[in-house]
Amino acid sequence: MCGLSGYILLSKKAKATPEILKEMNAKIAHRGPDADGFYFDNQVGLAHRRLSIIDVSAGQQPMHSQDNRYVVVFNGEIYNYLSVNKTLEKRGYQFQTHSDTETILNAYDAWGKECLEHLNGMFAFAIWDKQEQVLFIARDRIGEKPLFYTIIDDTLFFASELKALKAHPSFDFDMCPKAIEDYMTFGYVPEPKTLYRHSNKLCSGHYFLVDSSTKEINPVEYWDVPHGDAEFEAPSDEETISRLKQVTDLRMMSEVPLGAFLSGGVDSSAVVAMMSQLQDEPVNSIAIGFDVPEVNESEFADIVAKRYQTNHTLEVVDHESFEIVDRLAEMYDEPFADSSALPTFKVCEAARKKVTVCLSGDGGDELFVGYRRYRLHANESKVREKLPLWLRRVIFKPLAFLYPKLDWAPRFLRAKTTFQSLALSHSEAYLNSISKIRLDERKSLYSSSFKQKLGDYCSVQVFKDLVNGKSFSDPIKEAQYLDLKTWMPGDILTKVDRASMANSLEVRVPMLDHTFIEWAFALPTTFSLKGKNGKAGLKKALEPHLSEDNLYREKMGFSIPLAEWLREPLYQKLQSALNEPDFVNQALFDVQKIDILLANHKKGNHDHSDALWSLFMLSNVICSDAKLKASRA
Template identity: 35%
Template sequence: MCGICGIVCYDESIRVNQELVERMMLGIKHRGPDDCGLYVKKIVGLGHTRLSIIDLKGGRQPIFNEDQSMCIVFNGEIYNYLELRNDLVQKGHIFGTRSDTEVILHLYEDKGERCVEYLRGMFAFAIWDSKARSLFLARDRLGIKPLYYDLRPKSLAFSSELKSLLEIGMSSRELNLVAADHYFTLNYTIGPQTAIQGIEKLMPGHTLLMREPGIRLNEYWDFAEVAELGDPFDACYSKMKELIEEAVRIRLMSEVPLGAFLSGGVDSSVIVGIMTMLTGKPVKTFTVGYENAEADSELKYAKKVAKHFDCEHHEFILKPKNFMDIIKKVVWHLDEPIAEYAAVPLLLLSELAKQHVTVMLSGEGADEIFAGYPIYRYMNQIELYRRAPERLRKAFEKCIAGPLLRNKREGKYLDWLSTSLEERYLGNGSYLTARMKNRLYSEDFFASVNTSEPYDAIGKYYRKIPNRDAIGKMLYLDTKTWLPEDLLIKADKMTMAAAIELRVPFLDHKLVEYAASLPAGMKVRNFESKYIFKRYAEELLPRDIVYRPKKGFPVPVKKWLRQELNTTAQELLLDKRTRERGLLNSKYIESMLNQHIAGKEDFSKNIWNLLVFEIWMRTFIDGDL
């Protein structure tokens, strides 16, 4: 796991210099504290910061091919690199290292742009071909590893992190208003846009080839066309089990110590169980709890799982003071405005884990491929409700639902009953409805953005899967948006901030494709989420761990914003500097704060969204680094 960056400039009057690349490398130094390397020649410069995991002595980058005409910088892990290497050796390729990085380079020589189709792992890499004068960028299928780029008429700069691109001054620190609208609506931005005007993300499952005079983008992987299986339950169960255990096994490859994040929920507990089964050794596990917030803490469940598998268990207790003290650091590392509470405990837990291990496994992705979130059941039930005769629905909404729901979440739940899935479900992070947006935005901001744009951006994913059932549509959408734009950004940036490599077995692309082929009835049955997955979990875990309500790494922000953190929130959100941005209605924000503090309504998610955005603005737009 590393950081990569670089720049190519086809303007012959300009030469890329070493100082420029070194400035970019400074912005990603935390991703690779073990070593660094760079290559600068005429129109190209490539930089790399290394966290050593495999081939500790020989894997220094950039790495070159036999005749030095191509070189690569790479971030990630390729789990099938040994098989690929053997095939390439038989074809006559000569290797100078034992690293997976060099395998990718020779595979590119052999297969060209299609090399990515053979890779099983997580990756973002850049290959410079001096003979063709071309730059090839690639990102893994699910978007586990990030890659940003800034394209100009005759140049392109790229990096693992957005802040690295800001170091060289190609981009102005200008807010992308469309992306800001995405953020307020969804709690994250939808790629390829970022919140900085001019900087984009290379999308998951995509490659980019730059040759003078322009670029070509290519989507090399998607699972929209995966057909539903007609196999019996037992056959599906056996194949799923095989793929899950294989996904964990290949991710145990390492020359440094490994561990696992353990929330005490079913996903992370299954990972720990499989690791124990495969290694026969106690797994180093790490979990977080919260001071004076027992209802939100999962320490007792994590302890139970750790004891069940005889783990070497570690705990961290997060206090409200720690929470606000570290939020600026969290926002700086995230690069993008992402309203994800769990980023804070994840960073602190990663710093604790770094004292013991360098590689961690976690349960990200299981909910998105096996339908683990309760919202999927709720939305599916609304779909069934909407099939009822219209006159019955109108009577129900007028006499029962209206009085009960009209004032809940600003009428959000009532709106759901009258809108299609494509209109009401914008992803797991979605929170701000059109009605709420109209109150939150200032008149100028509301007028400057097309407030239906987030719906249009989401709509392109729904249009790819018109014939799937409601569960299948939501899982596809979340795997293409919420997962790479929120959860995986958080997971990558917070662990890399502590120089930890995070591996996510449930997002092995073969497992993702297979899960997509399972019928909805194997995922949600009799109001039970992740049905087939939990049947497998029963083989490894106590039933009370498998079937307890889902929490994840919960954070008691609702409580803290009413008590310890309410003064901080008010001071920041009602500050003159915040109000003078002219984006939001400060009177509405003050009303939200007052209602939340008084316990009249739970606006914790909205308040957190606004807090993160203002801190992000001060960090990345105002430059208060």
């Protein structure tokens, strides 16, 4: 695992210096503490930070092809590099190292941009073709590894993290109003946007080519999450386990200590079970516990650890762990409102004391209908399909307005929320169900001046753009597709990447192997959803490998007692952040409305933790940026 950065001049008047790139690269030293490296010519600069995992002695970067035509910087792992090497050797290619970086170089020489079809892994890389004077930049299919870019002084700069781009003295900190609306909706800024108007993320499953004549960056999609109808019958238990074992085995190749996160839930427990059956020595397992029983599931991790006799480590998180709250803005570079970033950092910190590579169970909920929201969405969709949209708006919109809001109540009593949802299209309704902050509350928080800047933009446009031109006969498949295009790269994988890289730890995710995703999406929804039970087929297949408590207990999720912590141990820090002049002076929000929100939450009248945490994280980033800008004045 590594970090990369670089630039390419886009005109004769373009400006960039080796000193700027060295400063950028220094900002991501945590991603690769083992080594750094640089390449410069008249048009391009490439930089790299290395965390050695495979071919520790010979995988230095930037790496040049044997004929010296290509040079590459690469962040990630190519899991099938040995099989790709065999294919390339049959075509006459020779290998000087056992590094997957050399595989990428030879694959690009052999197949050009089609090399991406041959690579199975998590990656972001840039290849400079000295002969054609063309730079090729690509990102993995599901977005496990990040890539940001911006144009400054007619020069394209790119890097693994925004902090490297911010290191440029002319970085444009101008915030994008649409990105703020998206953030307040999702709790993160979905790709390709960033918080900053003139900086972008390269979307997962995309690449672009750029040379000195390039005027605009136009990424090309090379892979998409499947979105057709089911193609396969429900698999046997044996096939399900075989496929899970195969993608797990592929991610266990390492020359450094290897382990796994273990929450005690279905997915992480499944990965540990597969690992235990694939290696002779005990698995190194790492779990997080909380001092609040309602969110503590460490006892279920213990069940798996004892069954498979793992080398188990438990890290307990309490409110004394708050010192990392101040580091979140530095870690993420743009606002990120998933509060599980705190325990994720702590579990990565604990893991790094034992191992350099850790496997994770992420992806199971999205692939096998593990979230309750999928089932609720499907039930509401049945009503939508019986009535046209115009009629539903006529019937349910007034009911939603008249009915008292009962968001605190059990779902079946939350009629206002249900009426609101039934008055919407499928994608609008799903956005409504997953929003950190609902549309009416967002609008009430925004200042008049910010509403003017925002115009008629609403975050539902993110979903509309994604489903445009696609046909979904199954609303659950549509919701899963949207999650894998937004929630997965924007929240889950961003959180895992930043938390792990901040601790110089590599995390691998077996269930996000693209072949596993393609297989899972081709299965009928009935394989996973049996009545009210999600993940039914996966759980059944795992019954010989895991206990009933691990498979069939009520889902807890990986969360902290945020509402409670914001009322007491974090309250002063929260209040201070929301009153910071650098934040208030942006005039994004109605200050009085924020004060009311804060007071009602403090009294325990309402749970406004999602909104307050979102504002807290946004304030931290804005204030951090203000300090950086002031230091350059």
